[in-house]
Amino acid sequence: MKFYLDKNLAKQGIAKCIAVSKIELNSKELEERKKYFDVQETMIFEGNDIPHKFKYNEKLNIIEEIKEIEKVSSRVLSQEELKKESDFDESVEIDTEKQYFYIDKEVADKYFKSQIIAVFHQPLKNPAQYFNKEVYQHVGKDIPFYITVENSIVREATEYEKYKRKQRNLEENEAVLETKKEIVYLGDGQYIEADKVITVSCPEEYLVKSWDKTKHIWVDLTTDLDRVRAQYNEYNSMNDSITLIQLEEQGLKTEYVNLMKELRELIIQLESQKKAGFLAIGKSEIVMPTPSEPLKKFKERFLIIKEG
Structure with missing residues (x-):
């Protein structure tokens, strides 16, 4: 060994x-x-x-x-002594x-x-x-x-135990639960209160967000460009030949094509504003195109097939 x-x-x-x-x-x-x-x-x-x-x-x-050397008498040692x-x-x-x-x-x-x-x-x-x-x-x-x-x-x-004995320090986002004698990792949206981990859900409409560790709140950083791109990507997944035929059969193709054109124009407009440094964060300052209920339902059925 x-x-x-x-x-x-x-x-x-x-x-x-x-x-x-x-x-x-x-x-x-x-x-x-x-x-x-x-x-x-x-x-x-x-x-x-x-x-x-x-x-x-x-x-x-x-x-x-x-090796320790022992002095042995000249007499003959017995088997037990050997x-x-x-x-x-x-x-x-x-x-x-x-x-x-x-x-x-x-x-x-x-x-x-x-x-x-x-x-x-x-x-x-x-x-x-x-x-x-x-x-x-x-x-x-x-x-x-x-x-x-x-x-x-x-x-x-x-x-x-290592932490209490000063054998280790707390890493970033780590916290101590004294009652449970545990060290826990806090992800975004979590903080300690009354020796318990509290989790704050982020609103769904916050497409881009940041967690404020001091105030324990989510900060919405979503821009108009983020919202437009999100809607564009959501509907662009239906842009294939078979789905377009089905949209036409249900009388929704023209609306779908116009929606995608309008979203593309908005993206170009907002990208230009972003490069110029005028893109605002916060409440939407543009009018987002609203799909009809039939087109929304068609998209929902399409996503079921796609994700299945």
Whole structure:
């Protein structure tokens, strides 16, 4: 397995692991992990697990396990003495999809961050004794950087918890619901009142609009040109040979053609005003052509066929 360690801490004999993988991570994945765990430089250790005690070899850019040498008397040792009991619970089967992360308890409790001490394939029998300090154990494929510990169980901190601990700031259009302990995204037409999200519907006639976040109202930016183009596009969809034949059969073709001509003339007129800087926003200052009821009903039936 490849263990990606914080190089600066590794030089101090501390194993902060930010990723464990059978294959080498690509540059994008590695950069994401470094950013997530706030690590500047990494190094790779290959093996079954990270040594409990190690030193950094500057020349080879590797870590080397420190083996404690015990003085043994010259007497012949018994089989029981030769057989050292394992620090790991070997009754737990190794699962390649599962890792046992051990993090510093003091850092977790004080700073709500996971400072990884070691990662193993099997759980330790006595973690506190093994590391000579209090630790939390987390089982999974990975471990989050910002955490919350409940009844000694480590979980990822919620966005609300991160915000309250100043581990993140509110993004644009985000707001806090204190009663629900949530961070919500406010879209256009939404604001917070009495710790609830209020949604304001925009009037249908506002073809072009803007949401005023301060006054909590929709502002109508629709121009005469917008209205004329909207009506033109609505009826222009019927401009095909079959529909024109049907319009003629019902005595509506002449009205339809005249309507489209009038709308085209208005668009040309209003586009000229726009270029000259005279196009007003607000109430309509022109007389919009009004289709007859039969033509409106024909268009409604046409849209049913088209959208169906």
